[in-house]
Amino acid sequence: MLSRLVLIGPAAAVVLLLATPVAGLVARAAGVGGLPAALGDPAVRGAFALTVACATAATLVGALLGVPTGYLLARHDFPAKRWIEGLIELPVVIPHPVAGIAILLVCGRATPLGAVLARRGLAVVGTPLGIVTVMLFVGLPFVVTSAREGFALIDPRLEAMARTLGVGPLGAAVRVALPVAARPIAAGAVLMWARAVSEFGAIAIVSYNPQVASVLVYDRFTSYGLAGALPPAALLVGLALAVLVALRGLARPAVAR
C-alpha cells in the first residue's frame, strides 16, 4: 500500500503538471466561445487537414527511412557510428528556428539544390513538401532511436534461427525482428507524428504559408489576440490527444498466426 502511494504521488504530480495548462486552455476557449465557428472555418479546417496530412506523410517516410537505419545501428558496428548516432539525435537539441534556417540554407530558392528542385516542381519553400521536409527533419530522431532500441533488445539468434528455417537475411529481419520490435517502433512513430504536429519554429521559417495548425494559431494570435487564437488552439489540443490515444491503442502487441 505504502509503495503504491509512493508511486501515485509523483504520477499525480505529472498528470497535474501536464493537464492543468491544457485544461485551462480548453476551458478558456469554451469560455470565449467560437469553437463551433472555428470548426466551420475553412482556413482552420484546411490548416488542420494540412497538418495531419503532412505529419502522416512525414511519419511514413520517417518510418521507411528510420526503421532500416535503426536496424543497421542496432545490429552492426562501423567506423564513425557514434558520430552518426549523434548526428541523428541532433535535431532534438537544436532550437527549432535554427533547424528551419538550416533547411532554408540547403533548399531555399536561391540555393543550387532549391533551384533544381523548384525547376522540377518540387519547391520546398512555401509548399507542403517543405512542411513535410521540416517535420521529417525534426521527427526522424524519434523513430530511428526507438527502432534502434527495439531491435537492440531482440536476441539476434532469433533471426539466425529463422535463417535455418529457409528464410534469407532480409526475410529474417522483416518477418522476425520487425514484428517483434513493432511496439517500440510504433511508439517512436507516434512520437514522431506528435512532434510533427507540434512543430512551429522551423515550419514558420520554411513555409509560413500554406499554414499548418501551429502557424495558424500563432497567426490568429498576432492578428486577433487571445480570443482569435484560443478556439483553433483548443481544437489542436483535442485533435492531438485523440490521435495519440488512438495510436497508443493500435501500438499494443498482438500474436499472429
Add this chain to the structure above:
Amino acid sequence: MIVLDDVTAVRGDFVLEPVALAVPAGAQLALLGASGAGKTTLLEAVAGLLPARGRVCIGGRDVSREPPERRGVGLVTQDALLFPHLDVAANVGFGLPRAARAPAVEAAARLTGCTHLLARRTPALSGGERRRVALARAVARRPAALLLDEPLAGLETPVRRDIAADLRTLAGRLGAALIHVTHDLEAALATADLLGVLDAGRLIQLGPPAEVCQHPVSPAVAALVGTENVIAGEIRAEGAAGAPPFPARLRAGRIELRGLATREGPGHAALRAEDVTLAPARTASSAQNQLTGVVTDLAPSGPLVRVGLDVLGVRLVALVTRESAAALGLAPGITVYAHVKAAAVHFL
C-alpha cells in the same frame, strides 16, 4: 548424412580445431563437452551461422559455401528461441511454402508429440513444451541434418525422460543425421549411436558410446564420461612389455594398480566407481587389485551411495547400493577392502 572434413571455426579468442566426422542418415551423434568446449560453435559452423573452413556435406551435398537457409538443417537450442510474435502453429510452419504448410505442421507436430499445443501462444508454454515446439519447427521442413544444442538441459526429470525417449527414435523416423551436443553424460548416452568428446575446441575421442566410456583416451575424456577415479602415477609393464595392450602396474604413491596398458611411463589409471566393490574384510577374490581404505565420506545418489575412500593417501570412489552400504555398516572412519578387477582398470 552429415560429413565434416577438417571443419574449423573461430569465435573471438576461441578456436575450434579441425573436426572430421561422419554421421549416417538415421543415426545420432552425441557430442559431449564441458561449457566452452566448442559444442555450440561446431553446431553453428555446421548450420552456416558462423564462418567456417573445411568441408561440410549434408545429405550428400557440399554446403560449405551455402548460407544457412540453403543448408537443409534443423536447429534446436536450449532456450528454444521460439518467435514470440507467432503462435505455436505459425512457429512450426515458419519458412514453409503456404501450400505445404498445414500438412507439414500437422506431421511435424505428430512426430514430436505437440499436436495439442498448436493453437497455443508461445509465452504460455512450459519449458518442456517449448522444447517440443522447437523440435517440431526444426523437423517440419524434413531437414537432412538435425542439430540439437542441449535440448534436454534444464528440464524436470519426467519431461526430460519423455523428450529423451522421443529423441532416441527421432533420427530414424525422420531419416536425418542428428548431432546432439550436451555437457550431460546421461543425456548423451540416452540417445546416441556415436559418442564424441570435445575439449577446449578439439574433438579428442569419437566412437561407440560403450567404447568411449570404457576406454577414454585421456583424463579429460574420462572425467567427462563419468569415470570418477583418475589416478596419476607411473606405468610399468609386468615383465617384458609385449604388444599392446600388455599387463602393467601403475604406481601412485604407496599404492599399485594392475591393468592393461598400451605404453609405459607417466600416465593415469581410470576406473569407474561402479567397478570398485567393497568388502568388510580381506576375502578371497579373483580381482587382481585389492586395496585397504578408510571411508572418508558418503554421498547418497538415488538408490546408490557414493563412497569416498582414502587408500594410503590416494582418493578412490566406489558406488554401492544403499542396501550394501547399510550391510557393510559404512560410515566415515571405517576401514574397508576395495576390490577392482584388472580388466576394469584402463591406463591412459
